[in-house]
Amino acid sequence: MQPVFICLCYDRIRMADIMSENDLNAGSLLLNKDNFNVIEIRYLTKNYGKFSAVCNMSLSVKQGEIFAMLGPNGAGKTTTVEILECIKTPTAGFISILGENILYAPAGNIFMVQDANFNGIKEKIGVLPQDFSAFDLLTVYENIDYFANIYRKHESVDGLIDFLGLKDKRNVLFKNLSGGLKRRVGIAIALVNNPEIVFLDEPTTGLDPKARRDVWEAIKSLKARGKTVFLTTHYMDEAYYLADRVCIVNKGSIIAEGSPEDLINEYGGGNTLVIRECGSDAICRLVEEIPESNVVGRDVQVKLPKDGGMAIIAKAVSIINSGNFSCKELYVKKSTLEDVFLNLTGEKLTERGQ
Numbered sequence: 001m002q003p004v005f006i007c008l009c010y011d012r013i014r015m016a017d018i019m020s021e022n023d024l025n026a027g028s029l030l031l032n033k034d035n036f037n038v039i040e041i042r043y044l045t046k047n048y049g050k051f052s053a054v055c056n057m058s059l060s061v062k063q064g065e066i067f068a069m070l071g072p073n074g075a076g077k078t079t080t081v082e083i084l085e086c087i088k089t090p091t092a093g094f095i096s097i098l099g100e101n102i103l104y105a106p107a108g109n110i111f112m113v114q115d116a117n118f119n120g121i122k123e124k125i126g127v128l129p130q131d132f133s134a135f136d137l138l139t140v141y142e143n144i145d146y147f148a149n150i151y152r153k154h155e156s157v158d159g160l161i162d163f164l165g166l167k168d169k170r171n172v173l174f175k176n177l178s179g180g181l182k183r184r185v186g187i188a189i190a191l192v193n194n195p196e197i198v199f200l201d202e203p204t205t206g207l208d209p210k211a212r213r214d215v216w217e218a219i220k221s222l223k224a225r226g227k228t229v230f231l232t233t234h235y236m237d238e239a240y241y242l243a244d245r246v247c248i249v250n251k252g253s254i255i256a257e258g259s260p261e262d263l264i265n266e267y268g269g270g271n272t273l274v275i276r277e278c279g280s281d282a283i284c285r286l287v288e289e290i291p292e293s294n295v296v297g298r299d300v301q302v303k304l305p306k307d308g309g310m311a312i313i314a315k316a317v318s319i320i321n322s323g324n325f326s327c328k329e330l331y332v333k334k335s336t337l338e339d340v341f342l343n344l345t346g347e348k349l350t351e352r353g354q
């Protein structure tokens, strides 16, 4: 019998996503020699009563990449990672992590868990939960050592302290560390069992810009160590800087997926030429001669075409020069993942993401 996934997404009900037996064979999903998918999700759904926190989600993560799930608060990021971490049980769907398959399939009216090896998965993953905290009255060393000793085989505690740049904080109480250092201790703890995949749930929320940068570098070094990183974030600059691939989620569904550059190229709406404070005469000339011009306050903005728009830029410069106009500055504003989100949803990511 073929498993039938019934997704109760109440805003747009999909009754029949059907996976074939072949699809559910881990071999066919995972073992592509060049592109080993360490995480595979198919038709994942998590309902709380009539509300779908995760709705029919499918994605795959390749070995060794940094994969970011980007979305505003309440988009379903934590729910998804907690399902992958085997903390939460989904309503329906198929998950494969490092070759361990879990199928949440309906049997009559009941969703049954089949083929689950939760311990097998937990041994191979590391987790930095959202709002991570450790023992306030233990030192950095003692905290990491405590978690390391939960595992029979574990990494060297001092090795992890070195790797996360915490050597001079080794004997400092956790409660006396800055927010950024606390997150680095959290990453060290996530690594104690030498996991193949590290899940980082909003690892820089609430940190100041310098601390965020430091945590970013720590995350980059995980990739250099060969780890696969699954990151959730509502910071588009974080996803842009760190991720090889990003999936953008909104209201429990994936709305776009790809490398940051590809997403920006496809959905970012192109770059914008900004001519700041050039005066009313110049504004009139620019609007007259460059039909794509928009007046925004005291500035003129021109959406540039995908080819880079060199002709438009040259024309604008020539108008400014030939008319002896002066402007405060003239620059090209690159579109960002924020624009991608805005164009796809009509809403600003930052407004709901903060």
Ligand SMILES: Nc1ncnc2c1ncn2[C@@H]1O[C@H](COP(=O)(O)OP(=O)(O)OP(=O)(O)O)[C@@H](O)[C@H]1O
Pocket: 048, 053, 071, 072, 073, 074, 075, 076, 077, 078, 079, 080, 202
């Ligand atoms: N146990 C629960 N019962 C009911 N609703 C829940 C429960 N847990 C989460 N939700 C809801 O599911 C939605 C998704 O929550 P989730 O925590 O996964 O979002 P998120 O993208 O991680 O955002 P945040 O950064 O705010 O945690 C939210 O609307 C949340 O209120």
